[in-house]
Amino acid sequence: MRDFIRGAIRLHILHHAAEEEIHGAWMARELASHGYGISPGTLYPTLHRLESDGLLVSRQEVVEGRVRRLYRATEAGRRVLEQDRSALRELAREVLGDQEPG
Amino acid sequence: MRDFIRGAIRLHILHHAAEEEIHGAWMARELASHGYGISPGTLYPTLHRLESDGLLVSRQEVVEGRVRRLYRATEAGRRVLEQDRSALRELAREVLGDQEPG
């Protein structure tokens, strides 16, 4: 358990997949830009698991001469996302207290 | 990875251990009261790991005829806690949007 971030990766993926179609390499860059170093050996199996759990659906498309697997959140995925969001909200309330930012 | 909560357990433990002395069974109840089902087989190894990583220190004491191992956060533990807190803050900002709480 390097970071508590590890477990938040699913949340992050669902969050973006609920808003638009995403693909693995894009997600890797997105996570990296937030400082979440995730390796392909973690990311792709995670995407597959989310799909086999019915939280994501994928299709393949050719974009700029590259085959990409595009993922979107399913209804079940959105429900799980909402559950995770409220868990996050409670966690933030508990651990961050009522501190006002700035 | 049932929940993103799994990884947040370390954060939760550090949060409480930074404020007061805690012990395993108390932490189990605290986590359970927030709906985080954590088994002893996860909690105790986690405490040991945090201690061997230098984030917690422990001492034994007899309380009400029971031996308890009391944990407190070290300075390093508090630093990690702060790092995790700001990661949590950024995650909340990213995934929860700019919604105002309450």
Next chain:
DNA sequence: GAGTGGATATCGTGATCCGATATCGGCCTG
């Protein structure tokens, strides 16, 4: 000193993480 009860420690199994490496497939070149 045997029993009690709550807290803590450990064991084996299965899942997960990880970096490195391999594969894939459309595009371009010739």
Next chain:
DNA sequence: CAGGCCGATATCGGATCACGATATCCACTC
């Protein structure tokens, strides 16, 4: 059409971690 290129995706093996069940520990009681 064959071959090379390149980014995206998939897979492999070792190490770590989560988990529930079970065992152990220790102060107290009788």
